[in-house]
Amino acid sequence: MRFKSPTLLLGMFCIALSPACTSTRSVHLRSNALEYLYPEGKPHATPARSVQLKVPVRVGLAFAPSARTYADPFTEVQKQHLLTRIAEAFRGKDFIASLEVLPSTYVTQGGSFQELDRLASAFGLDLMALISYDQRQFTETTNASLTYLTVVGAFAIQGEKNETHTLMDTVVYDIPSRALLFRSAGESSLKARSTPVTVDRAMRRESEESFERATDDLIGNLETALQAFREQVKSGTIRGEGTPAVEIVRATGGGGGGAGALGGPDLILAAALACAFWCGRRRGASWGRSR
Numbered sequence: 001m002r003f004k005s006p007t008l009l010l011g012m013f014c015i016a017l018s019p020a021c022t023s024t025r026s027v028h029l030r031s032n033a034l035e036y037l038y039p040e041g042k043p044h045a046t047p048a049r050s051v052q053l054k055v056p057v058r059v060g061l062a063f064a065p066s067a068r069t070y071a072d073p074f075t076e077v078q079k080q081h082l083l084t085r086i087a088e089a090f091r092g093k094d095f096i097a098s099l100e101v102l103p104s105t106y107v108t109q110g111g112s113f114q115e116l117d118r119l120a121s122a123f124g125l126d127l128m129a130l131i132s133y134d135q136r137q138f139t140e141t142t143n144a145s146l147t148y149l150t151v152v153g154a155f156a157i158q159g160e161k162n163e164t165h166t167l168m169d170t171v172v173y174d175i176p177s178r179a180l181l182f183r184s185a186g187e188s189s190l191k192a193r194s195t196p197v198t199v200d201r202a203m204r205r206e207s208e209e210s211f212e213r214a215t216d217d218l219i220g221n222l223e224t225a226l227q228a229f230r231e232q233v234k235s236g237t238i239r240g241e242g243t244p245a246v247e248i249v250r251a252t253g254g255g256g257g258g259a260g261a262l263g264g265p266d267l268i269l270a271a272a273l274a275c276a277f278w279c280g281r282r283r284g285a286s287w288g289r290s291r
Contacts, residue, residue, distance in 0.1 A: 048177035056097035126221025
């Protein structure tokens with residue numbers, strides 16, 4: 001059968017290609033701290049009714065395990081880089097003694113609080129900050145894909161519409177009491193275009209950039225959540241009525257809400273030392289006059 005009309009031939013060819021012109025593919029990366037802490041099929045830990053925080057606290061930071069059962073394209077190098085950025089943003093705070101960035105190999109699926117207990121013993125941790133992530137990427141092939149029939153079009157025409165949406169969520173737990181102290185999140189959305197030849201490389205680059213932007217947002221929101229937590233602690237509870245009571249003490253030994261105030265035994269010892277010092281000076285002064 002011969003087609004005498006080039007226009008008819010081109011029209012039929014375009015119709016044949018039309019499904020590809022609107023095709024969409026997606027990539028989904030995720031992890032979930034609550035699935036790690038409260039795995040299905042295991043008894044769930046019940047938080048204590050009261051929390052005692054010894055400041056300055058020692059904090060561990062780690063990503064919750066990935067939900068994937070195969071290689072996660074969100075690499076360990078990327079994760080350690082982002083965790084280090086978060087740690088650096090909070091180092092030097094007067095209420096933080098240390099921030100320990102932990103590799104993903106130390107947190108395994110279903111490890112729960114029993115694993116956090118082991119990490120606390122190994123690294124001397126008081127609190128654990130677990131970061132979850134959820135990133136979705138979409139690539140839509142537009143009508144510009146008709147130009148891909150030429151070599152130049154495939155390399156030069158950006159007919160792929162890419163979208164990347166990232167959510168990073170952090171929960172901070174007191175390890176001994178199993179109590180959630182506070183949480184915060186960071187978000188990022190990116191839109192870009194690419195050629196079909198470079199789409200995979202472009203998607204990887206956009207994934208990294210979106211994680212970086214979400215981390216920026218997370219750091220700012222964590223600072224806000226931390227300040228809100230400190231204010232809430234003044235009322236004697238973690239997050240208001242119905243949540244565990246909280247008491248702040250100095251790690252060197254001190255009273256409750258006064259965060260470092262001297263208790264009864266401390267006052268007696270201090271008074272005795274002051275008295276001894278004063279009496280010593282009196283004796284010294286008397287001995288000098290006698291000479």
